[in-house]
Amino acid sequence: MTILLAALALALLGLILGGLIGFTAKKFAVETDPRIEEITNLLPGANCGGCGYAGCADYARAIVEDGVSPANCAAATEENFQKIMAAAGQEAAKRERKVAVVYCSGDNHHAVHVALYNGLNDCRAAAALSGGGKGCRFGCIGLGSCARNCPFGAIEIRDGLAIVHSELCKGCGKCTEVCPRKLIHLVPADSKVHVFCNSLDKGPEKRKICTAGCLACRKCVKAYPELFNAQGFLVRARDGANITAEQVAEVKCPTGALQTVESHANLGKGKEGAA
């Protein structure tokens, strides 16, 4: 009898409380837009922050509530991007794919080492101390702060130089934030040729500390003035210039600083470990 009473009392209590919960859930429900969840699921979920928001969910909220363009997400696939546009009710827009390039070719075989760096394995810490072991004060330090900060594993440190695997790069820009030398740039994915040097030193100075630096000999500028632009002791490809691999081969850059993204990605292959 006692046990039956106890069971009844508990069941009654459960019913009352359950009803109360059900009532409050209905009464005080927070209205959320179902599109936010839908878009959050379509976003890549890496929470890389490249869009400028606190993460994918926050960005999804901004897209739906503030009408922000989804084009700021560099990491979403094209298919998902179109779905997001549709879900957000925004008109279809073209998204330009950007990738990171490291404007330096100074791997351990090209850059001259002036010191033995025996400190923290972090580019920013090395930059604050004496700039690592390489002689160039503009080039890649090669301790891999960018690689560790890449949410997509697209940067590899090979032979003391950061190499971007552009097929993995989503263009979120996380690497550019941590590089103390500011030599990683986001460029349109279809521009395949760059001058891979960041040094503003004078040509002869550069030559002493790196065999792959741009000497500003202007060979390329003379051959294709519409494609290249010399700025002091550094040449850059002009914005939007469509340069082909054949043109690079024809110019024959004496140091190889002018090269394709592909050949830069192959720098130091098979030479790992050598210093």
Add this chain to the structure above:
Amino acid sequence: MNSHHLPLRPHRFEGGIHPADGKAYTTDGTIRIPPLLEKYQLVIQQNIGVSPLLKVKKGDTVKKGQQIADPVGNISVPLHAPTSGTVGDVHDISGANGAPVQAVEIIADGKDEWCEPMECYPDWRNTNRELLLARVKDAGIVGMGGASFPTHVKLSPPPEREIDTLVINGAECEPYLTADDHLMREQADRIITGAGICAKILKISCVLIGVEENKPEAIRALRTAAKGQKDIVIVPLKVRYPQGGEKQLIYALTGRKVLAGGLPMDVGCEVQNVATLAAIAEAAVEGRPLIERVVTVTGSPVADPGNYRVRLGTPVRKVLEWAGGIRKEVRKLILGGPMMGFAQSSLEVTVSKNTSGILLLGADEVRQFEAGPCLSCGRCVEACPMRLLVSTLSKVCENERYDLADENYVMNCMECGICTYVCPAGRPNVQHFRRAKAEIRALKRRK
């Protein structure tokens, strides 16, 4: 001993170590005067704060001691030509911490002629203190112990702060360096005069000079120079690194503790280095600006180590030549002492107002190591003179948790180098903390 501020039994600060001192290389001998160079590369910003503005241009002729850069704002000091000659190019050279810095070239004419001298105040006791303070600024004087903070700013504390004691750092606890030791032996009079001038500017009477016991000659010389001045007390201190740390020195001499994040003025003290005082005396009594300083050139690879009165802007390469060159393989070149100095990768870096030493270390004296994981052995915690939880800090900094580092008082780290020195795992603790401090400062600026 001779003061009403007695008894003075120095306190023992907590933490600290006894590194091999290496001072024997340069303890003997006198300060040497090197020959004039053909040209000097004068770094334009030699003070913490705002860089002075260069007011000469290429081709201008300058006289020795002529002001060639004007201070910008209050936390800035002027710069003076180290010799007479013409102004050359302005270009980037490597600075002491590796980053390029702007330097102006002064091509010597060999005459070494002084410019129109500033007014001298031989009777400084009866000179207006405003005039003396202005002179400290006009002579381009900064803290020569290493911080290079403009001295005139330190000498003008906010009026509501009561300062009663001038603490003078003659400890020179940094191993290998003997520049201050030699300065105290040879120019004790100047240092005592400088102390008197600072005391007058600050309107205080109690002056305590702390000198480590391993410099008996310096202590004698200072006592002789201060004879009859009962307000100036020379206190021998136990040899212990970092006895010359600002907070440690104040505690040793007065028993007052500067709290975390605090300044010496919070406990009524003001700390000056002996080299700074000598420069102040020279500026006030003889009217000469700061254009040279004593530098210890030392280490086992140096053929003839010694102390040199080096003009600012002299490349390290030249100083080493004067010291007889290098007689064995060098593994490391350090500007400053081994504990707090900066390793260099170039001989072209030049002597500036805070360069107290040029130290070379041979291959047998430098350890190469791979930093291992923290063993939690606690040696760093025991030795940290700021009583920080170094092992915890080291780990949170390694994981870039700078918020936790801030909570654990990393900002109080004075980068004395002890934790790195004692670490059996070879962890670069100081570098971790220096980075953490920079990140935290940047974060606070952004907020």
